[in-house]
Every structure is written in structure tokens, then in C-alpha cells.
Amino acid sequence: MDYALVTGASGGLGEHFARYLARKGHNIILTARSEDRLRELAEELRHFHRVAVEVVAADLGTAEGRSAVVAAAERLGHVSVLVNNAGFGTVGDFADADTDRMVDEIELNCVSLTTLSRAFVPAMVERGGGTVINVASLAAYQPIPGMAVYAATKSYVLSLSQALWSELKPQGVRVVAVCPGPTETGFFARAGDESIMQRRRTPEQVVQSTFKALHRGVPSVIDGPANVLLGEVSKRMPMRIVLPVSRWFAGSH
Numbered sequence: 346m347d348y349a350l351v352t353g354a355s356g357g358l359g360e361h362f363a364r365y366l367a368r369k370g371h372n373i374i375l376t377a378r379s380e381d382r383l384r385e386l387a388e389e390l391r392h393f394h395r396v397a398v399e400v401v402a403a404d405l406g407t408a409e410g411r412s413a414v415v416a417a418a419e420r421l422g423h424v425s426v427l428v429n430n431a432g433f434g435t436v437g438d439f440a441d442a443d444t445d446r447m448v449d450e451i452e453l454n455c456v457s458l459t460t461l462s463r464a465f466v467p468a469m470v471e472r473g474g475g476t477v478i479n480v481a482s483l484a485a486y487q488p489i490p491g492m493a494v495y496a497a498t499k500s501y502v503l504s505l506s507q508a509l510w511s512e513l514k515p516q517g518v519r520v521v522a523v524c525p526g527p528t529e530t531g532f533f534a535r536a537g538d539e540s541i542m543q544r545r546r547t548p549e550q551v552v553q554s555t556f557k558a559l560h561r562g563v564p565s566v567i568d569g570p571a572n573v574l575l576g577e578v579s580k581r582m583p584m585r586i587v588l589p590v591s592r593w594f595a596g597s598h
């Protein structure tokens with residue numbers, strides 16, 4: 346059977362990607378660490394959309410967790426849509442950072458996204474079709490003092506996705522990096538500062554922008570007109586201006 350695999354599906358953007366895909370008739374594999382929450386969502390999606398929904402609880406920040414997800418998906422059938430959404434950020438200066446948390450952030454935001462893509466893309470290529478959605482961020486467009494590691498991980502996601510878009514397009518596999526700006530999810534509470542960037546988009550808007558971008562066949566999309574403008578400004582401004590402004594936006598002084 347064919348599945349859409351959504352990482353970080355226990356809440357926030359991942360939950361909304363899963364809802365959208367189930368509504369469109371996809372069978373879904375939900376993964377994240379919070380098994381109870383995944384089971385509740387699975388129940389709801391089966392009930393309302395009459396699709397098959399499987400739950401694989403795993404820590405994608407570990408090689409074992411990632412292997413467990415890949416093995417479970419291979420047992421179930423094919424992954425034709427991969428949504429690499431799980432990720433987190435940290436607010437604070439680099440010199441004060443907790444090293445373990447910093448490594449976990451890179452493992453989840455970069456290593457997990459890369460290894461899951463590597464696990465499922467070859468079968469998509471073989472079958473001549475498939476979709477990979479990578480959740481990057483507006484943070485990918487400029488370095489952010491006060492969220493330095495997070496912004497660097499998202500630049501990685503954007504760069505990797507754009508290259509894969511080009512490599513895989515002739516093989517019939519669609520790739521898109523979605524770059525949300527501040528969005529109403531549990532992200533900022535987890536990052537350690539709920540008060541910053543209060544004007545936020547909704548997860549539904551981000552999901553809509555993603556599927557519109559896939560339809561247009563573009564390699565990446567920034568969600569929301571104000572965020573598009575910020576991204577454009579960041580690309581054009583000299584670093585001596587971009588750096589203090591982005592530090593101010595991140596709210597870390």
C-alpha cells in the first residue's frame with residue numbers, strides 16, 4: 346500500500362500536513378515521540394477520512410529511531426509522499442548553549458531529514474514518482490544571532506532541497522522546501538521564548554502555500570507575503586545591516 350509519511354505529526358505543522366493529506370485520500374504514517382497524541386490523531390483521521398493510518402513512535406534525533414521508522418514504513422509498503430517536518434529551535438547565544446541540545450537540534454533538523462530522504466527517494470526514483478516536502482524556515486535566508494544554530498540548520502535544509510529538486514525533477518520526483526515565518530504552533534515555547542514574533546501565520550496557511558508551490562513546480566516557497574518581503578530584503582541587504590536586524594527580530598539582545 347502507498348503512504349504519506351509525516352514526521353513531527355504529534356502537533357503543530359506536522360499535524361496539519363497529516364490532516365491535509367488524509368483529506369486528500371492518502372494513507373498516512375504518523376511519527377513523533379508522543380505516542381498517545383499520535384494515536385488520538387490516527388483515530389480521528391481514520392474516522393473522518395476513511396484512510397489507513399499507522400503510528401510509529403520514535404525519537405528521530407537518534408539513529409535507532411530513524412531506522413525503526415524506515416523499517417516500519419518498508420514493512421507497510423511504499424512511501425510516495427515524505428514530509429520531513431520534525432524540527433526544533435533554540436533561542437539564546439551560542440556561548441551559553443547546551444552542547445547536547447545543540448547536537449540534538451542538528452541531528453533532528455539536518456541528519457534525520459537527510460537520512461529519511463536517502464532512505465525513501467531511491468524507491469520513488471525507481472517508481473518514477475514521489476513527493477518530498479522539507480520544512481525549512483524563513484530563518485534559512487539569513488544568519489540569526491541569538492538563534493545561530495537553528496538558522497544554520499535551516500539554510501542546510503533549503504540548500505539541500507533546492508539541489509534535490511534539480512536532481513530529481515527529471516526522475517519524476519517532486520521536491521519542495523517550505524519556509525514558514527513565525528507560525529502559531531508549539532515551536533516558540535519549545536525554543537525557550539514564547540514572547541517573540543507575536544504576529545504569526547496559521548499552520549493551515551503554511552500547508553496551503555506548500556501544496557500551491559508543489560503545484561507550480563518551484564523548488565522552494567516562503568509562506569505569506571510579509572515573509573516573502575522579509576526574505577527578499579534579507580537577500581539584498583549587506584550583512585552589517587542584516588545581522589543586527591535579525592538579532593532584533595529573534596528577540597535576543
Ligand SMILES: NC(=O)c1ccc[n+]([C@@H]2O[C@H](COP(=O)([O-])OP(=O)(O)OC[C@H]3O[C@@H](n4cnc5c(N)ncnc54)[C@H](OP(=O)(O)O)[C@@H]3O)[C@@H](O)[C@H]2O)c1
Pocket residue numbers: 352353354355356357358359376377378379380403404405406430431432433434453480481482483524525526527528529530531532533535
Ligand atoms: N512555528 C514556527 O514559527 C516555525 C517557523 C519556521 C519553521 N518551522 C519549522 O516547522 C517544523 C515544525 O515545527 P512546529 O512549528 O510545528 O513546532 P512544534 O509544534 O514544536 O512541533 C514539532 C514537532 O516535531 C516533533 N519532534 C520534536 N523532536 C522530535 C524528535 N526528537 N523525534 C521525533 N519528533 C520530534 C514534535 O513531536 P514530539 O515532541 O511528540 O516528538 C512535534 O510533533 C520544524 O521543522 C520547525 O523548525 C516552524
